Amino acid sequence: MSVDIIQLLVGGILLGGIYGLAAFGLSISFGVLNILNLAHGEFLMLGSLVSYSAFVLLGINPFVSAVLVIPLFVVFGVGFYLLLLKPVSDKPPHQLLVASILVTLGISLAIEDLTAFFWERPVTGIAYSLPAIELGHVVISSLRLSILLFICVLAVLLQAYLKRTFVGRAIRAITQSREGAKIVGVPIAHISGFTFGLGVALAASAGVFYVTLFTVTPVIGIPLTVKYLCVVVLGGLGSLVGSVVGGLILGLSEVLTAYYFGAEWSPCIAFVLLISILIIRPSGLFGIEG
């Protein structure tokens, strides 16, 4: 029984790390662009598919692809920003909100539907789960441990990047005060594009680990985005530590719910958690301050 619990907690922590990493991507891009990317969960899914293909077709180790997807998806994210978000970014607040939700949710649906159309049909019969990925001699538990380690290293590097480099400081500056950053000459448009790309890349990188542990289907994207929202509300906007803590709370809650109440209840725990936070902290994290 206690071994069970330990296994469970390790699973929850791992899941939480993955959520935290991806949610932090959402958090920085929202902080900088003021646009909530509802397609964020899709990038985790796409990252999973890319690394799965890379493994099946080219035999690339997931740890290698976790690094390789980052530049790939930064480019992808910058393209997404330039093509779809930059054109609406200067609109007044209400229009920006409507336009950005339509655009990102629309893309999210399209990605999901197209992935389901092109992906699952050709690989019929493969229930897309990855106990199938066997990493040679590495046993499962040490796989989990190395993933955890990898996420920690990534988080530390990321934190250093945000604290030490010009771009990192610019990201934090814009998150705190867009106007102020503009006045001191931070190139908002450039930083926005890059931040969005970085956010997307973090989700994709998290997706590489996700696929080594869980089943990935094209429809996981939107529920994942709701989970990220829960993490961001738990942990606060633009804070890496907050995102990781929020991710851990959610990850542990999910595995414990699944253990005690049955797996069919764990998909709704993020929403329940979100509502509970909002009731406990009535001002909400983004309401009028009191």
Add this chain to the structure above:
Amino acid sequence: MSTILECRNIYKFFGGLTALANVDLAVQEGDIYGVIGPNGAGKTTLFNVISGALKPTSGEVFFAGKRITGRESNKICRLGIARTYQLVRPFASLSALENVLVGVSFGREPLLPAEERVTHALSQLDFVGLGEKAEEAAENLTLVEKKRLEIARALATEPKVLLLDEVVSGLTPTEVANLIEIVREIQSRGVTIVMIEHVLKVVMELCRTVMVLHYGSRIACGSPAEVVSDPEVITAYLGTTQPQTGGDGA
């Protein structure tokens, strides 16, 4: 004359930042009261505390003898305190008339009967000289028109106290002169006015009492003439005794 608006020992902290420290304020009924001070001195924060947009960390606000500290802003508005915003905030896509109608329909107690509200709103627009623009969307108005619209929207709530936050900033001298006339007329209707102002000329011309805020503290209070000759005020504005760091005084 009696005191209509009073603040006692107001403190407001934002995280580690002190926005207001032990601020007292007493406004006599029918007066025009000026609040001046360098940028970031906490003037707008003080307005936010009075109007209920922010709760003070500690301290009390009294209006007409009643304690109103921490009440919700919609209730404070109905009690009779209305405001304008430094960076104008009209309801952009609504017409000028609709903007004022919000004030008429919700900001006053008792509620006007339905058929009188439009007439009342139009008369406020006429008063500030926007009668012609009633059907125009607020976002299409010029800056000075938006400022006038904000005054009309505030007046529509039949306030006893009107808080004006830098109504003349960014306007040409002629526009300033017109607005000064409007403010005088509002006062002559018996409305007490508290105004934040950067343009000292306007303060000297209109206000009977002036308070100076500096880094959240009240450093002087008195008649305009007294205040501008106060050495501490001069230092705060010109920063003669210490090297400039902020660099954005009056």
Add this chain to the structure above:
Amino acid sequence: MNRNGRRLSALIALAVAGVVLALLPRVAGSYALVWISLLCVYLTLAASYDIVGGYMGYMNLGHSTFFGLGAYGTAILLNHGQPLAVAAAGGMVFTAGFAALVSYPLFRLRGAYFALATFGMISLMKVLSNNLRDLTGGSGGISTPPGDHTIGAYYLSVLIAFATLIVSYRVSRSRFGLALFSIREDEEVARAFGTPTNLYKSLALVISSIPASLIGGTYVWSVTYISPPAVFGLEIALSPIVMAMLGGTGTLLGPLLGAVFLTSCQELLWTKLPYLHLTIYGMIMVLVGLFLPGGLVRTAWFRPELDRLGLGEKISYPDLS
């Protein structure tokens, strides 16, 4: 006066539409009636969504939750032998109560957070309807007493859709509606000018939930079977919102235009193209977001038509109450 003339022509147009719709079952086949009923389902959802989404500016992506709750509530009561009127009323009361309850935490959020959280609410409902098997039949769905209700459902749906448009119209010209508009433009300022924003936000959500739950009840009565994906799925969740957006939110005519336009497109396209419906919805959303933020009603093509019909007039307040 011009406005009276327009109002007259609008009334005549409405009367003609009413007579045509009332007499239609005598001439049209059941296919057409089913199609119009479905159009009315979408129209009701789009127009009731717009009270919160368009007038008040809070994008409630979970609006179909109310549809689904109304449908499940009605179905369960029908199966307990209640007549339709009682069952639908029960579903409505339950749904409105639910809306009042969730409005408290949800409206702590704003903007995109609110949109995403309400969207999450649908998945919660899906999980609940799948898991509470005793009540809902689980993933197998729930069947109601069989029978051919085509004509009855047609009349009911048309009636509900029409009533929803009237409610929406009345709201837009009322003091309450003015408050919703002001909340959309700047909630903090609206509050500072006396609007009881929290109360009105909850009230708007409750009002918008009622038509959605009633049309949900009518829908389940007519099709006699629903399952979690049918009422809590993505298509029913998003099509009404896409319709309202495409037509133009914050107007009476936008949802109507969007619903007729998109339902017709579906009718033409879906039979020829069995796949990728969601992709098409997605692309429409992207295009509307990028190029048509005001929707079709605000484009140059429709403006004159609306003026002629007399339904596109600016809101003015001769009878503000």
